[in-house]
Amino acid sequence: MLVKEDPSTIQSYLEDSSNTPGGHADKIIIPENIDEASAAFKKAYADKTPVTVSGAGTGQAGGRIPFGGIVISTEKLTKIKKIEKIGEKGYAIVEAGVLIKDLKASCERKRLFYTYDPTEQTAFAGGTIATNASGARSFRYGSTRKYVLELTLILADGEVFHLKRGDVKAKAGTIKFKTGKKDYEIRLPTYKMPPTKNSAGYYAKDDMDLIDLFIGQEGTLGTIAEAKLGLIKMPKEFLTMFVFFKNEEKALKFTRDARKARPAAIEYFDKNTLALLSEKYPNVPKDREAAIFFEDEISTTEDKAVEKWEKIFSRGGISLDDTQVAMSEKTRREFMEKRQFIPERMSEMAKHSGFPKVSTDLAVPENKNEEMLRHYRETLKLAPFLYFIFGHIGDSHMHVNMLPGSKKEYDVARRMQLDFVKKSVSLGGTVSAEHGIGKAKKDFLKLLYGEKGIREMIRVKCALDAKLILGRGNIFDFF
Ligand SMILES: Cc1cc2nc3c(=O)[nH]c(=O)nc-3n(C[C@H](O)[C@H](O)[C@H](O)COP(=O)(O)OP(=O)(O)OC[C@H]3O[C@@H](n4cnc5c(N)ncnc54)[C@H](O)[C@@H]3O)c2cc1C
Numbered sequence: 001m002l003v004k005e006d007p008s009t010i011q012s013y014l015e016d017s018s019n020t021p022g023g024h025a026d027k028i029i030i031p032e033n034i035d036e037a038s039a040a041f042k043k044a045y046a047d048k049t050p051v052t053v054s055g056a057g058t059g060q061a062g063g064r065i066p067f068g069g070i071v072i073s074t075e076k077l078t079k080i081k082k083i084e085k086i087g088e089k090g091y092a093i094v095e096a097g098v099l100i101k102d103l104k105a106s107c108e109r110k111r112l113f114y115t116y117d118p119t120e121q122t123a124f125a126g127g128t129i130a131t132n133a134s135g136a137r138s139f140r141y142g143s144t145r146k147y148v149l150e151l152t153l154i155l156a157d158g159e160v161f162h163l164k165r166g167d168v169k170a171k172a173g174t175i176k177f178k179t180g181k182k183d184y185e186i187r188l189p190t191y192k193m194p195p196t197k198n199s200a201g202y203y204a205k206d207d208m209d210l211i212d213l214f215i216g217q218e219g220t221l222g223t224i225a226e227a228k229l230g231l232i233k234m235p236k237e238f239l240t241m242f243v244f245f246k247n248e249e250k251a252l253k254f255t256r257d258a259r260k261a262r263p264a265a266i267e268y269f270d271k272n273t274l275a276l277l278s279e280k281y282p283n284v285p286k287d288r289e290a291a292i293f294f295e296d297e298i299s300t301t302e303d304k305a306v307e308k309w310e311k312i313f314s315r316g317g318i319s320l321d322d323t324q325v326a327m328s329e330k331t332r333r334e335f336m337e338k339r340q341f342i343p344e345r346m347s348e349m350a351k352h353s354g355f356p357k358v359s360t361d362l363a364v365p366e367n368k369n370e371e372m373l374r375h376y377r378e379t380l381k382l383a384p385f386l387y388f389i390f391g392h393i394g395d396s397h398m399h400v401n402m403l404p405g406s407k408k409e410y411d412v413a414r415r416m417q418l419d420f421v422k423k424s425v426s427l428g429g430t431v432s433a434e435h436g437i438g439k440a441k442k443d444f445l446k447l448l449y450g451e452k453g454i455r456e457m458i459r460v461k462c463a464l465d466a467k468l469i470l471g472r473g474n475i476f477d478f479f
Pocket of ligand 1: 016052053057059074117119120124126133135136222343435438471
């Protein structure tokens with residue numbers, strides 16, 4: 001077990017992608033196996049020392065940033081223990097610190113597919129389960145939760161607890177289970193979760209599976225040490241396309257049509273995002289109002305897949321001149337690079353301006369998607385700063401990214417962000433679809449579930465972590 005106490009090492013654990021300021025910790029503990037991790041938690045629990053669990057630090061909500069106590073990092077839990085093919089499907093057993101890109105590459109060598117496909121591939125498996133991460137392809141495949149079959153957890157007191165989906169189910173809103181050491185009885189929150197992609201607060205349903213409570217809990221209820229993850233048959237190939245539109249209405253109509261064809265991903269880019277892309281990629285037209293990027297599994301031949309989409313284009317009055325198709329691996333990679341370039345470039349611009357990027361992670365029910373987009377447009381007409389709207393339109397989950405250039409503009413951006421959150425809640429949507437609440441969005445969670453919902457979550461937290469040492473300051477405050 002490594003213990004690091006020098007300020008420069010500690011400093012590197014005080015940040016993620018959220019720009020949350022003020023993090024501090026006494027030391028960083030880096031266990032090299034699950035037994036060492038369990039021992040570290042046992043000691044912290046006995047001493048009532050607050051523990052923040054760290055994954056790769058790619059989080060967007062400040063969840064891994066400690067505000068006191070110690071950090072326990074999962075970075076040395078890097079074993080891919082097994083990848084097993086059963087028929088055309090299979091599973092992988094991985095430790096928490098395995099990089100998503102390594103997991104995906106190892107699965108692909110066995111012609112198996114781990115569906116999670118974020119723009120950022122250096123996240124750890126444990127971090128993605130703790131935030132119920134999703135990404136572009138969740139339109140077809142769903143979010144991380146759907147693929148978590150088993151978890152090896154380290155509970156707050158250091159006990160190692162293995163949990164299989166199907167082992168423990170709630171009855172009438174209460175969940176009872178035994179670990180080797182203790183009996184637990186937990187009354188679940190009574191709120192109704194939004195019918196969208198959702199990573200906001202604890203999962204709660206009257207008859208839920210206990211494993212779902214530990215997915216998306218952002219290190220506040222237990223630590224994911226190891227996971228068994230479901231894999232599907234490797235798609236033969238993906239057809240990847242950009243479609244450019246002269247007006248937004250046409251892009252929205254195409255989205256409605258494309259949804260029916262169930263591709264893997266349907267992504268939206270607004271005019272400003274296209275302008276940003278065209279700085280680096282000259283083949284991105286500068287005179288278009290919007291673009292849709294989509295990926296579709298090719299199950300037969302590429303020609304047939306293209307034919308299917310040509311029919312959809314023709315019904316929507318879309319000219320093939322307004323499309324770009326990836327026909328080779330090289331072009332496909334270039335398309336993916338374009339997708340990755342956007343958040344990277346925006347982060348660079350924010351660093352340059354000296355003011356944090358203000359962004360949203362909201363998803364609304366499908367029939368409210370267009371109303372939400374209209375609301376963004378109307379509100380942002382008044383924005384004195386650059387902004388970009390892009391993302392997972394298939395899931396009615398587009399990110400608004402605002403880049404203020406002064407304190408005054410930053411305050412305006414924060415007010416607009418709050419307004420968007422309220423609008424999403426009023427339309428039956430969520431306040432965080434994939435990034436989690438962390439430390440950055442606690443006020444938004446109150447808008448979604450109210451004080452009562454927060455109290456109910458705290459009750460769950462107290463049942464699993466009586467000394468309140470885990471992930472302090474994440475999801476809610478209780479001091
Ligand atoms: C450029 C960019 C693109 C991104 N794209 C996407 C995207 O498409 N979809 C998406 O969902 N997210 C995306 N993200 C956000 C981020 O990658 C995810 O939130 C990811 O799940 C975080 O994983 P991590 O290992 O970096 O976790 P961290 O940031 O280290 O931690 C996140 C939270 O999980 C907790 N945690 C970490 N590991 C464990 C564990 N083993 N047990 C219990 N709790 C733990 C931490 O305490 C913290 O609260 C993106 C981020 C960036 C920078």
